[in-house]
Amino acid sequence: MTETERWRGIAAVTFVSAAVALLFTAPGALLVGVVGGAYAGYARFDTEPSPDLSIEREVSDSTPARDDEVEVAVTVRNDGGFLPDLRLLDGVPDAVEVTGGSPRLATALRAGKEASFSYLVEAPRGDHEFGDLTAVARDIAGSVEVETTVAVDGDDTIRCVPELDTIDGFPLRSQATRQVGRLTTNEGGTGVEFHATREYRRGDPLSRLDWQRLARTGELSTVEFREERAGTVVLVVDTRESAYVADADEESAVDRSVGAAGAVASALLDAGDRVGLASCGPRTAWLAPGLGRDHRQRLRQSLALDDAFAPTPPDEPFFSRTTLVRLLGRLPSDAQVVCFTPLVDDGVAAFARQLDAHGHPVTVVSPDPTGGSEVGETLARVERRLRIRDVRRAGVRVLDWAAGTPLAVALATAERRWRT
Amino acid sequence: MTEFDATPPRNTATAATVALTLATVFVATVSTGVAAIAAVGVLVFAYGAFAGSRLSVTAGAAVVFLAALLAAVALRGAVFASLAAGALAVAAWDLGEHGIGLGEHVGADARTRNAELVHATVTFAVATVAVAAGYAVYLVGADGRPVAAVVLLAAGALALFGALR
Numbered sequence: 001m002t003e004t005e006r007w008r009g010i011a012a013v014t015f016v017s018a019a020v021a022l023l024f025t026a027p028g029a030l031l032v033g034v035v036g037g038a039y040a041g042y043a044r045f046d047t048e049p050s051p052d053l054s055i056e057r058e059v060s061d062s063t064p065a066r067d068d069e070v071e072v073a074v075t076v077r078n079d080g081g082f083l084p085d086l087r088l089l090d091g092v093p094d095a096v097e098v099t100g101g102s103p104r105l106a107t108a109l110r111a112g113k114e115a116s117f118s119y120l121v122e123a124p125r126g127d128h129e130f131g132d133l134t135a136v137a138r139d140i141a142g143s144v145e146v147e148t149t150v151a152v153d154g155d156d157t158i159r160c161v162p163e164l165d166t167i168d169g170f171p172l173r174s175q176a177t178r179q180v181g182r183l184t185t186n187e188g189g190t191g192v193e194f195h196a197t198r199e200y201r202r203g204d205p206l207s208r209l210d211w212q213r214l215a216r217t218g219e220l221s222t223v224e225f226r227e228e229r230a231g232t233v234v235l236v237v238d239t240r241e242s243a244y245v246a247d248a249d250e251e252s253a254v255d256r257s258v259g260a261a262g263a264v265a266s267a268l269l270d271a272g273d274r275v276g277l278a279s280c281g282p283r284t285a286w287l288a289p290g291l292g293r294d295h296r297q298r299l300r301q302s303l304a305l306d307d308a309f310a311p312t313p314p315d316e317p318f319f320s321r322t323t324l325v326r327l328l329g330r331l332p333s334d335a336q337v338v339c340f341t342p343l344v345d346d347g348v349a350a351f352a353r354q355l356d357a358h359g360h361p362v363t364v365v366s367p368d369p370t371g372g373s374e375v376g377e378t379l380a381r382v383e384r385r386l387r388i389r390d391v392r393r394a395g396v397r398v399l400d401w402a403a404g405t406p407l408a409v410a411l412a413t414a415e416r417r418w419r420t
Numbered sequence: 421m422t423e424f425d426a427t428p429p430r431n432t433a434t435a436a437t438v439a440l441t442l443a444t445v446f447v448a449t450v451s452t453g454v455a456a457i458a459a460v461g462v463l464v465f466a467y468g469a470f471a472g473s474r475l476s477v478t479a480g481a482a483v484v485f486l487a488a489l490l491a492a493v494a495l496r497g498a499v500f501a502s503l504a505a506g507a508l509a510v511a512a513w514d515l516g517e518h519g520i521g522l523g524e525h526v527g528a529d530a531r532t533r534n535a536e537l538v539h540a541t542v543t544f545a546v547a548t549v550a551v552a553a554g555y556a557v558y559l560v561g562a563d564g565r566p567v568a569a570v571v572l573l574a575a576g577a578l579a580l581f582g583a584l585r
Contacts, residue, residue, distance in 0.1 A: 006521075085538070107534040136525060
């Protein structure tokens with residue numbers, strides 16, 4: 001119980017009235033002082049409220065899709081005595097955004113009566129757990145208040161696992177596994193694109209004989225096409241605390257990175273590549289490269305629910321060296337890496353270069369969080385551009401993804417440059 | 421995240437401002453000059469009640485209350501008008517401050533009607549009782565006893581009250 005002390009100065013009303021009455025010998029003024037006395041008594045003779053509430057929460061859809069609005073309805077029943085002034089605040093999870101209504105209510109509740117309120121929320125990816133409800137009960141004059149938290153019955157979680165975004169494709173760098181796939185290599189074999197002709201060897205299929213040459217010169221020769229093979233790709237998302245920078249649209253770079261990782265994973269899986277997932281941050285996640293529908297679901301779940309990709313920044317310390325060594329140990333030798341990072345510091349830039357140097361071709365997809373025209377913002381932008389230039393010079397492909405541009409558009413632009 | 425809007429609920433702010441305006445009207449029946457001062461207080465109060473400033477709510481209500489005292493000084497016979505104006509000024513302050521507290525706790529977007537209604541009813545009831553009691557004392561006791569004696573009596577009552585707290 002705390003005193004609100006809102007009536008603290010009320011006695012002054014009486015004293016001032018009395019003083020005026022004395023100074024000017026005006027009995028009317030003295031009578032006005034009665035008001036002060038009345039309110040002082042009102043503030044004084046009141047009982048401490050003892051809220052005894054039972055609360056039920058109902059969530060309209062506990063597994064919403066992305067951008068779905070979920071209605072949360074809360075019903076409060078007063079199991080104790082009359083509460084003349086009751087203020088309630090529902091325990092909305094931190095990452096969840098209230099988009100309509102208010103998770104708060106102020107009401108007066110008689111014994112046994114119920115009150116309810118509802119509001120709309122929009123949940124980002126992940127698991128979100130509702131907390132207890134906070135109740136502040138005041139007595140009728142508002143001179144004392146009691147603050148309690150009350151456990152809530154009913155629904156208390158929202159789980160949002162968004163669908164993976166779709167893009168048409170993602171260009172990988174030239175390095176490939178033994179599996180047949182869509183990466184064109186510099187090796188001859190079966191495929192579509194012409195590679196070379198060579199001398200006929202016994203056992204070559206007849207369909208690949210160069211019949212025109214046979215007709216012209218009488219020599220047997222075999223046509224070879226560029227071998228098309230599948231790639232193994234590990235997507236590494238930068239989830240260090242420093243990557244949680246928001247752009248002009250208030251969207252954090254990690255959110256954009258995770259979205260892009262989902263889109264790239266989806267495109268690569270569609271193309272038959274093996275896709276794995278890792279986080280570069282204090283909270284580690286690792287999903288070995290794989291194929292197929294189950295694997296796509298695993299990727300989707302991991303991106304949405306894994307703590308490592310959570311929408312809120314980590315507070316554990318990050319050890320860059322350990323993470324690199326661990327990742328290198330896990331990466332299949334023929335894997336290439338797509339790294340999602342805002343490139344706001346040298347940490348991940350160096351990380352990408354080192355991975356590249358260890359023989360894993362690296363592509364960096366970098367959501368651009370810089371914007372604005374203040375001196376600091378301009379400086380950050382220039383610094384980031386220089387960093388991108390350095391990374392590119394080290395032989396790493398960088399997709400600089402400006403805020404507000406769809407990934408597919410940014411990718412199409414970058415692809416033109418990568419081809420030349 | 422939709423920003424939390426801590427402005428006080430409109431109904432309470434309106435009721436409080438109306439109460440204070442009524443107090444000014446009571447003052448105006450005694451003296452228009454004093455009522456002009458009170459009107460300034462109402463403006464300051466209205467700003468505080470709608471925008472959520474405790475300082476201007478308290479200052480505005482205090483100005484009107486002092487105006488009620490001045491009215492009692494200006495015209496000795498105007499007991500009821502100044503008593504009603506004083507009570508309304510305190511009630512208006514109570515409503516205004518309560519509204520600001522509601523704004524801070526639950527914000528402008530939440531439903532607050534029940535809490536406002538109960539509080540307003542009770543605070544006006546207290547004001548009515550105060551006016552009725554005060555006026556009854558005046559009617560019974562206004563037969564030429566020296567003012568100083570009554571003042572001392574009131575001071576004694578207050579001292580007792582202070583000791584009780």
